[in-house]
Amino acid sequence: MADCKLQINGQRIARRIEELASCSEPSKGVTRLSFTKEFQSGQKLVEKWMIDAGMTVRIDNLNNIIGRYEGSKPDAPVILIGSHLDTVINGGKFDGMLGVISGIEIVNVLFENDTRLENPIEIIGFCDEEGVRFHSTFLGSKAIAGTFSEETLAVKDEQGVSLAGALQQLGLAPHNYQSAALDPKNVLGYLELHIEQGPVLEAEGLPCGIVSGIAGASRYSFKITGFAGHAGTVPVTLRKDALAGTAEWIIEIERLAKENVPIVATVGKLQVVPGASNVIPGEVNGTLDIRDTDVQRKNEVIKSIFRAAEEICEKRKLTFHVEKMMETAPTLCNNGITAAIESAILANGIKPIFLVSGAGHDAMAMAALTKIGMIFVRCKEGISHNPEEFASVKDMEIGAKVLLDTVIQLIVKDKNILKERVI
Numbered sequence: 301m302a303d304c305k306l307q308i309n310g311q312r313i314a315r316r317i318e319e320l321a322s323c324s325e326p327s328k329g330v331t332r333l334s335f336t337k338e339f340q341s342g343q344k345l346v347e348k349w350m351i352d353a354g355m356t357v358r359i360d361n362l363n364n365i366i367g368r369y370e371g372s373k374p375d376a377p378v379i380l381i382g383s384h385l386d387t388v389i390n391g392g393k394f395d396g397m398l399g400v401i402s403g404i405e406i407v408n409v410l411f412e413n414d415t416r417l418e419n420p421i422e423i424i425g426f427c428d429e430e431g432v433r434f435h436s437t438f439l440g441s442k443a444i445a446g447t448f449s450e451e452t453l454a455v456k457d458e459q460g461v462s463l464a465g466a467l468q469q470l471g472l473a474p475h476n477y478q479s480a481a482l483d484p485k486n487v488l489g490y491l492e493l494h495i496e497q498g499p500v501l502e503a504e505g506l507p508c509g510i511v512s513g514i515a516g517a518s519r520y521s522f523k524i525t526g527f528a529g530h531a532g533t534v535p536v537t538l539r540k541d542a543l544a545g546t547a548e549w550i551i552e553i554e555r556l557a558k559e560n561v562p563i564v565a566t567v568g569k570l571q572v573v574p575g576a577s578n579v580i581p582g583e584v585n586g587t588l589d590i591r592d593t594d595v596q597r598k599n600e601v602i603k604s605i606f607r608a609a610e611e612i613c614e615k616r617k618l619t620f621h622v623e624k625m626m627e628t629a630p631t632l633c634n635n636g637i638t639a640a641i642e643s644a645i646l647a648n649g650i651k652p653i654f655l656v657s658g659a660g661h662d663a664m665a666m667a668a669l670t671k672i673g674m675i676f677v678r679c680k681e682g683i684s685h686n687p688e689e690f691a692s693v694k695d696m697e698i699g700a701k702v703l704l705d706t707v708i709q710l711i712v713k714d715k716n717i718l719k720e721r722v723i
């Protein structure tokens with residue numbers, strides 16, 4: 301059941317989104333890279349809002365900011381709510397920030413209503429999720445989850461500043477990164493609210509949805525080899541055109557992905573050799589990226605995709621070569637937390653739908669520490685990592701209300717919901 305007494309202030313969320321967006325390098329959209337002066341001024345704003353909402357604030361050695369709202373039972377495990385405060389270059393105002401501001405908003409509402417839940421709540425603004433500056437993602441959430449590795453401190457940015465150096469310049473002690481790690485025994489679970497960064501909620505006409513999991517990705521590089529020749533003299537019936545073969549294969553990849561929704565498959569990069577208007581393409585180098593939460597289904601589709609490549613290449617007298625570049629495992633959201641989000645959504649009169657996140661989030665790193673759950677909020681046309689990124693005040697208000705009701709469900713009404721852990 302939704303708690304009607306506790307009213308989310310959507311205007312306050314919207315005002316804070318704008319204020320935080322002003323902490324940016326001069327750029328189109330928002331550019332706030334980790335550990336820069338713009339980042340630090342954004343963090344100062346967050347600190348003030350946390351204090352105004354009745355929280356005590358600490359900053360750990362990786363520059364994560366954490367606001368704590370005590371519970372009525374101080375020894376009870378904490379419920380964590382977080383997202384990131386860094387952006388991409390020329391990014392939007394909502395990606396990451398909405399999760400932190402929504403977390404602060406729900407504590408603010410509890411504080412204004414003189415309400416203390418049994419368990420403490422901690423709101424986390426993670427230091428680096430996008431990985432733009434050091435090309436290493438989830439720095440803050442890995443430190444808190446206890447999976448941060450020492451060698452990451454030596455990674456350098458384009459100016460030659462190491463991560464350790466950047467943190468030391470802020471007066472932090474990065475080599476004590478272990479002090480940022482939380483003890484899983486003291487944590488009840490982790491929640492993250494994030495804009496969807498995709499178009500499904502808009503297409504469904506829904507303000508928010510439940511994330512079932514974060515897809516694992518497999519990435520390959522491939523080479524299709526034919527034979528280059530004169531574009532004017534070789535008849536099309538006698539060609540070994542590597543690009544024409546690749547094109548046929550890409551259409552087959554699209555067909556297989558459509559047959560296996562919600563899997564997504566993308567050929568995102570192609571290099572045509574020699575790449576001249578009067579030469580038949582002799583070679584194509586490219587990348588294939590496939591994502592799904594279901595590893596078995598993903599592996600079957602990958603097998604079919606490669607079988608199709610072999611068949612097309614045999615038919616066209618081309619050769620196919622593929623190499624795996626990267627593989628990440630999917631992260632599933634906890635069934636108990638997901639059920640709590642679902643009842644919070646139902647209590648707010650919204651049809652619950654389940655979405656797979658194709659993008660990575662801090663929740664992936666936090667899954668190593670505790671049970672996770674995620675709420676997606678509709679964003680206009682699914683646009684993200686772009687100055688055009690937009691979520692309406694109404695949707696942000698509903699998203700924060702669902703977050704608050706989920707916390708209440710978890711903490712007050714049904715703690716047993718968390719007993720079952722889904723791996």
Ligand SMILES: [Zn+2]
Pocket residue numbers: 384395396429494
């Ligand atoms: Zn994000």
